[in-house]
Amino acid sequence: MNPIIDGILVMEGGYTLNPKDKGGETNWGITEATARAHGYTGEMINLTRSEAFSILEEDYWIKPGFDKISTLSYPIAFELCDAAVNIGPHYPCMWLQRWLNALNREEKSYQDIKTDGKIGPQTLAALNHFLTLRGNQGEAVLVRALNCSQGAYYLDITEKNKQNEEFIYGWMNARVT
Structure with a gap:
């Protein structure tokens, strides 16, 4: 487990859809575009914490070198x-x-x-x-x-x-x- 990603998931919370948010639908801080880029095909409201954890860890921890x-x-x-x-x-x-x-x-x-x-x-x-x-x-x-x-x-x-x-x-x- 990665306590940094866990903490971010807590801050991000769950599903949101604010018409003023240019990111559109998000769940656990993951935009629909990012989820789709990772092969997610379901409704954004159903994106699990575990799926979000994997995406966050790959895109925002390992790829940029923060690890x-x-x-x-x-x-x-x-x-x-x-x-x-x-x-x-x-x-x-x-x-x-x-x-x-x-x-x-x-x-x-x-x-x-x-x-x-x-x-x-x-x-x-x-x-x-x-x-x-x-x-x-x-x-x-x-x-x-x-x-x-x-x-x-x-x-x-x-x-x-x-x-x-x-x-x-x-x-x-x-x-x-």
Whole structure:
């Protein structure tokens, strides 16, 4: 079992269909499009927690590389995975890379890394260097930094699409912690 995915399933809850949600029908945080991409053919309301767990773990934990991040920092891996479930993994991966570059003291701590939205050996090495240098306090700072980026993202998409005003309070309350 993966306690991060379990926690996200609790936060996501069950079935929803809000006409203002561009994701359409969702169950356990899984959109219909994502479920169908995984071969699910049933009604969305019948998607089981177990099926959702498998999809979340594959698409929002293993594929983006957050499982590898978790070996270095559970809180950072949780933050990245939680954001990815809500908005897709690309942006959270980019935020991590951008923050690692911004926090490397003009490359005195470690070299800048490519901000390509893919967690690979360079990103993992930079994160390891950062955490070795900054310890628990650095870990907490990086989680806060990621939350800042996530909040800014929600504000940006809400300003671009007023229908998101329906959701921004909940996003800020539940996702930006």
